[in-house]
Amino acid sequence: MTEIDPLTHPWAEDQVAAMHRLRDWAVTFVELNHHLSSWMALPVSDANALGQVIWAEADGSPLSPASLARRIGMTSGATSILLDRLETAGHVERHRESTDRRRITLRATGTARAESQRFLAFAGTEIAATVQETPTEDLEAVIRFLDRMTAAATAANTRLVQRATAGH
Template sequence: MDPLTSDWTPDQIEVMHRLRDWAVVFIELNQYLASWTGLSSSDAFALSRIVWAAETDTPLSPAQLSRQIGMTSGATTVLLNRLETAGHIHRSRETATAGASPCAPPRRPVNRPAAFSPSPASRSRRPCARPIPANSAVPRSFSHA
């Protein structure tokens, strides 16, 4: 079946609309993370992949990250060095080669609610490029309600 020449069923069209809505929300979330952290969008996207891997206890090598974010290994190494220098991640050097060292957020206790609530001082130093609109929640089509 060729999707460009075949007619789509209403269910297939609905799935495509929901996937598009999800992709838009995902991109907006990444842009907000970049703005909130003061990182470029590519650095924020990589950081989100690293945090996701850490939260799910899934080791993430630089090569795996490179494939996930669509960058060359050299560009990924530069990006990881930048994130590590800024204190956003650490890489363990326990393996035989530094190139295979897993990436993870720093090991420090985090007060999760406070981590997502910037202090008044940080808000005045680095305001978001654009505020989060009140209606920016997950699209209604994704809710179970």
């Protein structure tokens, strides 16, 4: 991948527009998470964590507490306290499913899944309709673009973590 200085390299109008739309989606998605937190009567950080647990589990790759901490940008200690709250509230359970009994897997409870599904059924109608009505070739182009953007952001995050651990 070519290294470009984002501050000095010229940007085309459509490139700027794409970046603005990505920002708009990110801001709107955060707002949806705030609504989920209200819907579930949870702090925003807890709703975000619960959403991550539910999505990962639905994807067939349940999270460990450490992987959840990385996804939500919290320390392991803060994530442990958050998980204690979610467990006490009856939203998450910790399981020891692997042969390595030390490895903990996070699972949403049936009640938490059902309530989040009620939220999605109410709040996700426009999003679902938009995805369903988008032609396959457009979705494929978006997927390729977002895969590249995710890889680029992951590379930037990795570089930032390396910089931080090097003492800068």
